[in-house]
Amino acid sequence: MIRSSIWKRRTVAGLLATTLLAACAGGQGGLNPNGKGSPMKLAARAASSGDYETAAVLYRQAFEANPRSTDALVGLGRSYAGMGQYSRGEQALVQATSRKPSDPDVLLELARVQLAGGKPQAALANLDKAVARAPRNLPVVTARGIALDRLSRHKEAQAQYRAGLKVDPTDFALLSNLGLSLGLSGQTGEGIAILSELARDGSANPKTRGNLALVYGLAGKDREAAGVLQRDLSSAQIQQNLAYYHELRTLLRAGKPIGNLQ
Numbered sequence: 366m367i368r369s370s371i372w373k374r375r376t377v378a379g380l381l382a383t384t385l386l387a388a389c390a391g392g393q394g395g396l397n398p399n400g401k402g403s404p405m406k407l408a409a410r411a412a413s414s415g416d417y418e419t420a421a422v423l424y425r426q427a428f429e430a431n432p433r434s435t436d437a438l439v440g441l442g443r444s445y446a447g448m449g450q451y452s453r454g455e456q457a458l459v460q461a462t463s464r465k466p467s468d469p470d471v472l473l474e475l476a477r478v479q480l481a482g483g484k485p486q487a488a489l490a491n492l493d494k495a496v497a498r499a500p501r502n503l504p505v506v507t508a509r510g511i512a513l514d515r516l517s518r519h520k521e522a523q524a525q526y527r528a529g530l531k532v533d534p535t536d537f538a539l540l541s542n543l544g545l546s547l548g549l550s551g552q553t554g555e556g557i558a559i560l561s562e563l564a565r566d567g568s569a570n571p572k573t574r575g576n577l578a579l580v581y582g583l584a585g586k587d588r589e590a591a592g593v594l595q596r597d598l599s600s601a602q603i604q605q606n607l608a609y610y611h612e613l614r615t616l617l618r619a620g621k622p623i624g625n626l627q
Contacts, residue, residue: 403427404426404427405436408420409440412440412443415447417444420440421441425441427440435461435471439461441454441457442454442457442458442461442475442478443474443478451478451479451483452482455484458475459475461475467498469496469498469505472494473495473508475488476508476512488508488512489509495508503536509525510525510539510546514624517622519546519550519624522546523543523550526539540559541576544556544558544576545560547559548584549617549624551583551617553584557580564593574593575594575597578610579613583613583614583617590607591603591607
């Protein structure tokens with residue numbers, strides 16, 4: 366995990382530079398909700414490019430045009446979360462789940478926003494429902510493990526990840542979270558073995574390397590942690606991370622939970 370100037374919770378997705386909606390939102394006398402230029406399709410395109418502000422405007426248009434659309438509510442909730450507006454995102458997704466209370470994908474979206482907003486217990490309650498309906502849905506399984514880790518229930522989290530790995534033994538997200546969970550529970554050697562292999566994968570990103578660095582730090586291997594972080598951080602940021610790892614290591618050795626500090 367990467368820490369910059371001060372420790373913050375990681376947002377669901379970083380808010381990238383946004384552009385104001387011009388041709389899409391005005392001047393055309395309303396858009397055909399099912400056509401090529403429909404708000405839903407344009408919103409999905411905006412969200413996929415990281416422009417969550419524009420996506421939220423378009424999903425709101427789609428919902429106002431069709432208040433029965435659960436998909437518009439889900440997109441709206443995801444877009445608000447992308448802007449860091451977790452309460453608004455949660456409200457939209459709660460409304461969506463009231464319409465589809467047993468839909469594992471909708472429950473997953475709500476849980477993701479709750480996790481990002483610092484509500485792991487609420488997220489776990491929704492993920493319990495989702496995994497009961499779809500026990501082989503790997504994104505649901507992964508998210509449930511993350512919720513358990515955030516509650517410092519690491520053994521349960523690891524059992525959840527391993528259950529998912531029985532479905533797909535090579536799933537990157539499951540392996541990555543398992544490696545981190547092992548580190549958070551003090552099993553740093555096994556966590557490092559998993560994460561160091563993933564860090565060499567083409568799918569690895571700064572989060573993958575940050576997780577590996579964190580587990581190195583929990584193991585007291587500051588030199589190795591710094592080496593991993595060099596690719597993504599400045600020297601000053603690396604020193605800040607190493608200091609933070611030392612704090613976590615102290616808590617871990619004292620037997621205190623650190624899952625909620627991720």
